[in-house]
Amino acid sequence: MTLSQESKIYVAGHRGLVGAAVVRALEQQGYRNLVVRTHHELDLTEQSAVRNFFDRERPQVVVMAAARVGGIQANNTRPGEFIRDNLLMQDNVIDAAYRAGVAKFVFLGSSCIYPKLAPQPIKEEYLLTGALEPTNEWYAIAKIAGLKMCQAYRRQYGFNAISLMPTNLYGPGDNFDLQNSHVLPALIRRFHEAALRGDATLSIWGTGTPRREFLHVDDLADAVVYLLKTYEQEAFVNVGWGEDVTIKELAEMVASVAGFKGRLVFDSTKPDGTPRKLLDTSRLTALGWKPTITLKSGIEQTYAWFKEHVADARLIA
Numbered sequence: 500m501t502l503s504q505e506s507k508i509y510v511a512g513h514r515g516l517v518g519a520a521v522v523r524a525l526e527q528q529g530y531r532n533l534v535v536r537t538h539h540e541l542d543l544t545e546q547s548a549v550r551n552f553f554d555r556e557r558p559q560v561v562v563m564a565a566a567r568v569g570g571i572q573a574n575n576t577r578p579g580e581f582i583r584d585n586l587l588m589q590d591n592v593i594d595a596a597y598r599a600g601v602a603k604f605v606f607l608g609s610s611c612i613y614p615k616l617a618p619q620p621i622k623e624e625y626l627l628t629g630a631l632e633p634t635n636e637w638y639a640i641a642k643i644a645g646l647k648m649c650q651a652y653r654r655q656y657g658f659n660a661i662s663l664m665p666t667n668l669y670g671p672g673d674n675f676d677l678q679n680s681h682v683l684p685a686l687i688r689r690f691h692e693a694a695l696r697g698d699a700t701l702s703i704w705g706t707g708t709p710r711r712e713f714l715h716v717d718d719l720a721d722a723v724v725y726l727l728k729t730y731e732q733e734a735f736v737n738v739g740w741g742e743d744v745t746i747k748e749l750a751e752m753v754a755s756v757a758g759f760k761g762r763l764v765f766d767s768t769k770p771d772g773t774p775r776k777l778l779d780t781s782r783l784t785a786l787g788w789k790p791t792i793t794l795k796s797g798i799e800q801t802y803a804w805f806k807e808h809v810a811d812a813r814l815i816a
Contacts, residue, residue, distance in 0.1 A: 500602040500659065502560065502728045509534040509558035511543065511592055512565030516672045516716055517607060517665075521562050524720035534558055543588040550591075553599035561596045562605045562723060563589065563645075570679040571634045578637040585641035593648050597658045604660040605727055606649045608642040608735070610778055611635050612664060620779040623664070623737055632773070646735050653733050661730055663723065666739035666778045670716035670797065671804040683713060686750055687802055688809075690757035699761045701754075704769035707747030712777045714740050715797035718790040725788045739778035740790050749794075756798050 508525060512518035513535040525533060534556055541552055543565055567584040574581055589606070596604050613621050614629030631639045649660035673684040680688070686703075693701045722738045730736070744752075750763055783789075792800075 500559075500731075502603070504529050505532055506530065506560055507532045507534060507556070507558045508560040508562065509556065510562045510564060511536075511588075512563070515564060515566070515568070516668060516670065516674070517719065518562075518564035519672050520670065520716040520720035521564055521723050524717065524724050528724060543591055544584055546587075546591045546595075549595045550598070553595040553601075557599060558596075558601060560603045560605075560727065561592065561601050562607070562727070563592055564607050565592070566607075566638075566642075568638070570681060573679050574635045574638055581637040582641050585638065586644060589641065589645040589648065593645070593652060593658075593660065597652055597656060602659060603727060603731075604649065604658065605723060606645050606660060606662040607723070608646050608662055608664045609638070610664055610666045610737070610739070610776065611639045612643050612646070615773060619775045620741075620777040621737070622779040623735060623782060650733050650735075659731060661726060661732065662735035663726065663738050664735055664778075665719050666712045666714050666737070667776075668714055668716045668719060670801050671808075672716070673801065673805075675805060675809050682711070682746070683749065683753070683798070684801070684805075686753045687757065687798070687805055690750075690753050690759045691802070691805065693761065694757050694759040697761075698759075700764050701759065701761055702764045702766050703746070703750055704766055705746065705771040706767050707745060707750065707763075707765040709746050709771045709773065710743040710775040710777065711746065711749065712739050712741075712743040713749075713794055713797070714738065714790060715792040715800075718792050722783070722788055722790075726786070730786060734782070736783050736786070737778040737780050738783060739780045740794070741778070741780040741784070743775065743777045744794065752795055753798055753802075756795075756802050 615632040617625045646662040649662050652658035669683045674680045675684045675688045
């Protein structure tokens with residue numbers, strides 16, 4: 500399809516980290532006919548409500564960024580919610596979009612779809628070649644089902660759906676709750692508070708040697724809009740930075756940005772997790788897109804947002 504400035508675009512999950520970034524990217528590129536709904540206004544787990552919404556609004560484009568997300572603790576303690584809600588939301592939105600004649604559909608998944616012990620860097624064809632990471636398999640299975648549903652609807656019905664699998668994301672609007680946030684926002688908060696207290700040391704789980712890849716959410720959003728305009732194939736696409744850093748290097752970078760002057764202590768009695776998790780982004784690069792926000796610059800931006808918008812940070816600053 501040809502995407503125009505007047506195209507009616509529904510962004511599902513516009514209040515989340517990814518959805519909010521997609522809305523920003525679309526608005527910055529001149530797309531003004533955007534449709535959004537809060538969970539209170541539209542419960543995506545309710546099939547009749549979703550079908551009625553599509554019948555009324557008739558969007559031409561859909562970006563499916565809505566999902567139930569959380570860290571290891573949330574996945575482990577609420578596995579039923581994670582698999583049920585994500586499957587329901589995906590099934591309802593994909594099917595209703597097809598029935599309403601949506602011209603282009605973008606499904607956003609996660610790099611957790613890949614086997615726990617996948618070769619590095621991870622190519623798209625490694626999907627379903629091994630066992631998943633047990634701590635987030637409920638979410639991963641739902642995301643695999645979503646991308647497969649998009650492929651199945653393309654094959655059987657000619658539905659123009661594409662799927663993108665982003666790596667670890669961070670940026671404005673991230674979750675900084677220490678109980679269930681991911682590693683980078685958790686480090687930002689911990690170093691911020693340690694710097695304010697003047698702590699002499701800060702302990703970090705593990706040896707610091709595992710390697711992880713991080714992508715600023717605004718880079719992901721830019722990739723979404725780019726592929727929305729240029730890509731129409733069944734094969735799903737990894738979206739990442741294409742390079743990784745050790746947890747030690749990441750911690751040192753965050754410490755510098757947050758102004759922490761103390762010493763880092765790595766607790767080797769705590770688990771390291773997977774030694775490495777890096778996406779192969781050669782398919783995306785071949786399509787003509789590359790990220791632009793460096794990790795250091797992205798951390799600086801995210802830290803500035805954290806200090807301004809997170810209530811606890813403002814109270815103790």
